[in-house]
Amino acid sequence: MNSATGFLLAAKRCEIHALEQLALTAGLVGGIGRLVHGLQKERGASNIYLASGGTRFAAQRERIIAESAADEAEVRARFARLDTDAGHLAGGARLFSRIAWVLHGLDALAGLRAGIAARTLEAARATEAFSELIGGLLAVVFEAADTASDPAVTRALVALFNFMQGKELAGQERATGAAAFGAGCAEADLQQRLLHLIEAQERCFQVFEGFAERAELLLWRAAQGHAAVAELERLRRVLCTAPAGGMVDANLSDAWFDCCTRRLDEMRGIEDALAVGLQQLCERKIAEAQADLRDHALRVDALRGAPAPLAVFFERAAEADGAAGVLAADGLGPQLGRSVLDMLQAQARRLQSMSDELNAVRGALNERKLIERAKGLLMARRGMTEDQAYKLLRQTAMNQNRRLVEVAEATLALADFLPAGH
Amino acid sequence: MNSATGFLLAAKRCEIHALEQLALTAGLVGGIGRLVHGLQKERGASNIYLASGGTRFAAQRERIIAESAADEAEVRARFARLDTDAGHLAGGARLFSRIAWVLHGLDALAGLRAGIAARTLEAARATEAFSELIGGLLAVVFEAADTASDPAVTRALVALFNFMQGKELAGQERATGAAAFGAGCAEADLQQRLLHLIEAQERCFQVFEGFAERAELLLWRAAQGHAAVAELERLRRVLCTAPAGGMVDANLSDAWFDCCTRRLDEMRGIEDALAVGLQQLCERKIAEAQADLRDHALRVDALRGAPAPLAVFFERAAEADGAAGVLAADGLGPQLGRSVLDMLQAQARRLQSMSDELNAVRGALNERKLIERAKGLLMARRGMTEDQAYKLLRQTAMNQNRRLVEVAEATLALADFLPAGH
CATH class of the missing domain: 1.10.10.10 (Winged helix-like DNA-binding domain superfamily/Winged helix DNA-binding domain)
Known part of the structure; x- marks a missing residue:
């Protein structure tokens, strides 16, 4: 089928194929969100554990590690399901390169955890390691957004990516604050870093608000009114207004960790709603495109053998003139x-x-x-x-x-x- | 092979696949250049034929039509060779949609030619029809440039596309001037149009110059010194400085057509050099990428089973610090x-x-x-x-x-x- 109508249908099939790839990616993004959430929690717990010289959060840390094993397995399985042999994924080179880095990072995770358990790593260094791994996972989401070819899906991915990025900065804030409360001391550079993380979060959520759907925006705005946010603001004040290098109450560790965690869990719920919405959007688009293809195929069948009218050369000019009637008068082609x-x-x-x-x-x-x-x-x-x-x-x-x-x-x-x- | 190294190699295969698609496209673009050249010549001849009431260029027109049959067959064959079934060509939807339109246009070409032979179409209308078809063919080249994922190939495609576009405007200039000389009269709006076509050509060639390689630039600049260009400038002056609605010497038809045609033929030579250069560029890139893949595969084989070192988490930070030595001291991983x-x-x-x-x-x-x-x-x-x-x-x-x-x-x-x- 090398005719005009053959290519018309082939163009439609390309759209459907691209949407099916996006649906796969949407599933992957959902899995990445869950794994990132677990790693964020582990980072926070590891910080308190290390900063407190191993006296706090040892059990919580073990439990969090156990909980995220299933999410890691799921992400690995979703990576494996991607069609790496054919080599024809749009933007595949960059996506696969990011995934390669993430897998290398996941392979090194056991070593990182052993180092933390044995307390041979500093808290700051452990935070850096987790943040790198999470950054790599978010980069996979970014590549997915960057290569999507449907504008509605791209919008949804951009909203989701910025939300995940904002949540990650909130996670880094939890870890940074946890290190300070864990050590019972707020250094000046830590305070600076905290202020930066708060500001950077806000920028991400602004972009998210610019691209999110109305229902998702309402969820997010409702979350801003919750008690955990007010408690967080109080503890942020404690940390940021302490005299530089001054003591902070180490007993606030739990309160800080809990209220940050409640906020992150709430974000995780919204993130999940975004991921589900993305998946549904992909499925709806695929169904629409398939219906279009069926409709086009029927019409093409009915038109088989119809001659190509000269109108093909003048239609665009006629549109520009706003003079659609001219052609019929010319009798240039059958209906x-x-x-x-x-x-x-x-x-x-x-x-x-x-x-x-x-x-x-x-x-x-x-x-x-x-x-x-x-x-x-x-x-x-x-x-x-x-x-x-x-x-x-x-x-x-x-x-x-x-x-x-x-x-x-x-x-x-x-x-x-x-x-x-x- | 779902490991980090598996995805590393898969990313490389994606690059190779994309380059192979580009090589196919480069061949297609070369074929389109030849067909467009024939259609441009036919448009010019048809204009003189129609404007002169069928007294001039009847035989030339028939010969030109006969000559372009092979180029049309080649373009159709190259379209047919594209893999439309799999639906996974990057940017395939837009490319295929453009091709569908071109095929519909090519199907209508016989009707257009019959209308011209029977002189049931005006010269301006015939010009419009050819220009639409040529515009459609150039749009295919534009889509190819728009979806290419290798920057060097994209640069070459952008240079080639702008050159083809400039040549097409030169072809429209030939047809417009041919209509004027054929009718023996230069109307004011025709003069305006001519000036616009001259200016628009120059813009295209400026972009071409910004993206072309040195050797191609030298070819183009050498062509500017040829005799046909000086003769063209003289005839342009005759047309554009005639009093509005005034007579021009109809006997200059042949001189106009010949010198425009010599210039277009020269452009066609340069265009062909650009297309060949593009093809060679693609082949060189494919060979490089395949050599890379073999090299990577050998190194991956040698490294099978090597543990993932913690360095993965700190390498980027170390780079930013410019402190590459720190890691070795940490002893974080084997070489x-x-x-x-x-x-x-x-x-x-x-x-x-x-x-x-x-x-x-x-x-x-x-x-x-x-x-x-x-x-x-x-x-x-x-x-x-x-x-x-x-x-x-x-x-x-x-x-x-x-x-x-x-x-x-x-x-x-x-x-x-x-x-x-x-």
């Missing part, structure tokens, strides 16, 4: 032939508007990438902390009255001029 | 394990830099898309000609001291406020 043309034009218009919408959503995603990478560059080349790098970019943008993303682009363009090391 | 990590990191870095480069090249492509669509919107909603639409956008950009693409974006964003019809 039958026009139907193929109608289908072709409807498909082209739909694909065009999907592509436009997709470009707009990806724009938001790319901006995030650029800002993250400019930050990373400043950290590596100028020896800044993440927070300092972000503040420098933001201040430059304000001074020059430019958008943050423009400053990030300019920074990356000047990469070669920034000295290596510091 | 063997680090090798997998090295491969993973090298792959991630390479894919990241490819993705960055690709985004930059696509930026140029997207700008072109946005400007074209803003123009189309103004034509449809405000009843402007292409030239008027372009000038309005450019004037607005100058007045507001903004980039043309920003004005195009703003225009599209305001689409809902522009009245339909006029």
Whole structure:
């Protein structure tokens, strides 16, 4: 079937195939959310355990590790179900490369846990290790969002990714605070880091709000009114307003860990709703596309052998003139032939508007990438902390009255001029 | 093979698969270039034939039609060779949809030719029909450039696409001038259109120059010094400086057609060099990627069973610190394990830099898309000609001291406020 109608149907099948891949990815993302949640909890517990010299949270830590074994197995199984042999997954190279890193990280997890149990690692170092692994898992979600070809699904993935990222920053906040309460002391750089994590969370949730559906927004806003949030704000104040290097009440460890955990659990519920919504969206889109394909196939069958009318060459010009009537007067083609043309034009218009919408959503995603990478560059080349790098970019943008993303682009363009090391 | 190294190799296979698709596309683009060249020649000859009331170019036209039959058959065969069944071509939906339209157009070509032979179509209408078909063929090349995932190949495709587009505008110039000389009269709107086509050509060749390789640039610049170009400038002057509605020497038809044709033939030679270069680039990239895959596979075999070291969690942080020595002191993992990590990191870095480069090249492509669509919107909603639409956008950009693409974006964003019809 090498005819025009053959390619019309083939285009539809490509859409369906891409949607089926997205549905697989949506399932994967759900699994990653659960595993990340367990790792976040383990990171927090490990922090208190290490910071308290092994006197607190030993049992909780063991229980949390046991609980996340099933989630790790599920993520591994979902990775295995991806079709790695055929090599034709859209954007597969980057996705598979991210997954390879995550699997390598999961393989090293046993060693990390042994080091924590034996207390041969510092709390900060353990936090760094968990955060790297979680960052790798989130990068898999990011690649999925980056390669999705349906704009509605991409929107949902961008909302979900930013929510997961915000939740991860909330998790890092829990670990950072846990280390402080565990040690009974709030150092100045820890306070700075805490403020940075709070601000960065808020930025993620703003992007999430920009892309989420109404129902999901309502869930999120309702969660903001809960008691755990008020308690968290009180404990944040305790940590951030303590004199630098000053003592904090180590007995607040449990209260801090509990209220952060209640908040993270609540986020996990919303995240789960987002993942389920994503899955349903994919299934709905697949059903619609399959119905379209059946309809198109029936119409193509009915039109078999119909001649191609000259109208094909003038339809676009006629549309632009708003003069649809001209063609019928020309008698350029039978109604039958026009139907193929109608289908072709409807498909082209739909694909065009999907592509436009997709470009707009990806724009938001790319901006995030650029800002993250400019930050990373400043950290590596100028020896800044993440927070300092972000503040420098933001201040430059304000001074020059430019958008943050423009400053990030300019920074990356000047990469070669920034000295290596510091 | 669901291990980290399995996914590392799978990522490489994805790259190879994408490059193989690109090589197929490169062949298709070469075939499209030849067919477009024939259709452009036929359009010019048909114009003189119709404008002269059938007294000129009857035989040339028949010969040109006969010559392009083989090129049409080749393009159809190359379309047929695309794997439409599997539905997993990256960006396949849009590519196939474009191809469906082209095939429908090719099917209608016999009817168009019969209408021209019987002189039941006006010259302007025939030009419009050929230009639509050629536009459809170029849209296939554009989709190929838009979905390519290798930045070097994308650059080559963007250079080639803009060259083909510039050549097509030169072909429209030939047809427009041929109609004027054929009728022995240069109307004011025809003169305007000619000036627009000359200006638009130059824009395309500027983009081409920005993306072409040095050797290709030299070919193009050498062509600018040829005698046909000087002769063309003389005849352009004759057409554009004739008093509006004034007579032009109909005997210059042949000279116009010949010198435009010599120029287009020369362009065709350069275009062919670009297409061959593209094909060779794809083959070189495939060979490199396959060598990489073999090398990776050997190293992975040698490392089988090596433990995953904790270094996986700290490598990125160490890089940022510029403190590579710290890890060895920690004794966090054997050299063997680090090798997998090295491969993973090298792959991630390479894919990241490819993705960055690709985004930059696509930026140029997207700008072109946005400007074209803003123009189309103004034509449809405000009843402007292409030239008027372009000038309005450019004037607005100058007045507001903004980039043309920003004005195009703003225009599209305001689409809902522009009245339909006029």
